[in-house]
Amino acid sequence: MRRTTAVLLWVLTLHASAAGQDFPSKPVKLVVPFPPGGPLDISGRMIGKELQDRWGQPVVVENKPGSTIGPEYVAKSAPDGYTLMIISSTPFVTLPHLQKVPYDALKDLVGVTQTTLLTYAFVVNPATGIGSIQDLIARAKKDPGRFNYASAGNGSGQHLYVELLKHAADINLTHVPYKGAAPALQAVLSGEPGMMLDVTVAVVPHVKAGKLRALLVTGSTPLEQLPGAVPFDSLFPGLGIPGWHGVFTTGGTPRPVLDKLAADIRSVLRIPAVANRFRELGVEPSGVSGDAFNDVARRDYERWGEIIRRNNLRAD
CATH class of the missing domain: 3.40.190.150 (Bordetella uptake gene, domain 1)
Incomplete structure (x- = not known):
């Protein structure tokens, strides 16, 4: 047998x-x-x-x-x-x-x-006056719920990564979902909501043109295309996905x-x-x-x- x-x-x-x-x-x-x-x-x-x-x-x-x-x-x-x-x-x-x-x-x-x-990048419209991710965190802690962020919709990557940021930084940002990343990005470029997280390839041209400011990138490595954007993992070790x-x-x-x-x-x-x-x-x-x-x-x-x-x- x-x-x-x-x-x-x-x-x-x-x-x-x-x-x-x-x-x-x-x-x-x-x-x-x-x-x-x-x-x-x-x-x-x-x-x-x-x-x-x-x-x-x-x-x-x-x-x-x-x-x-x-x-x-x-x-x-x-x-x-x-x-x-x-x-x-x-x-x-x-x-x-x-x-x-x-x-x-x-x-x-x-x-x-x-x-x-x-890699995703968290960007803001310069009209917000927010100059860095530390600045955003400080303002959001001082005035919870004041700042709105756009996303491609409930459950999208853009939505979930900001929820991860909110948890890591212990801040409250108000979610404004759109039907897709493109209309969300256009809304941020127009100034309201004043911020969002999107794939880097979508935001780099607007950052270079001065229409957006990059505060944060996901991952552990700074991006040459987005100088000044802080890597998520360096700010919140062990919490990045x-x-x-x-x-x-x-x-x-x-x-x-x-x-x-x-x-x-x-x-x-x-x-x-x-x-x-x-x-x-x-x-x-x-x-x-x-x-x-x-x-x-x-x-x-x-x-x-x-x-x-x-x-x-x-x-x-």
Whole structure:
């Protein structure tokens, strides 16, 4: 009996290993759970093209906008690695805390590779007279609720990161949600609300033009494009939560297939033209894969869950 079991395990191991070596043998879908034209869509199509050239198999990008449509589609696909999804950390690890979702983000989906790290910047309209993040914190403590901030909507990354800042600094800012980042940014440029947090690529041109002032950037490293903006982690050590984009597939996909996908995606991220294009989009290539990436997703899932529950936040 033991010998039969050992032989069966050996055969299954050989089969799984062969599946990884032969992958892919047919077209691969890459789901983007956002509309065409945005940074994540551009990233997905760039990675998809390079993988297609590498594999000699079509990589078909499918846009499935809507809060749960894309993740649910991938979660309920066959666990064979032929259906992938590129998504940002918010909403991936935050949406299940904000509303009911028809999948388990940490079981029905598995991380393949963290493709990029992204940085947000907290900016103010110069008309506010606020000159630094320390100045904002001091004024907000002196007059709680006086200052309004814009976001792309309830539960958006822009919203949640300001809630993280409010918790870290122990201040009260009033949230004014808009239907998307673009109208929120236009409102801040017009002067009311007077501040917001947005991806750096969106705000850098306005900061350089003198229309906005950058006070803070997420992460631990100062940005050359935004001199004077203080890194969140240096101001509040241990409280920051990095933003990222990553590729996921269906839970239960064989390890050799996951390893093959991760290795090939990492190779794409090391292509100079790809890395440079990512930096133009305001993100930094990563490449963290496998268990290490899934540990990041699990940690961020738990930490954002605490923030969301503490503030009783819900999605639109």
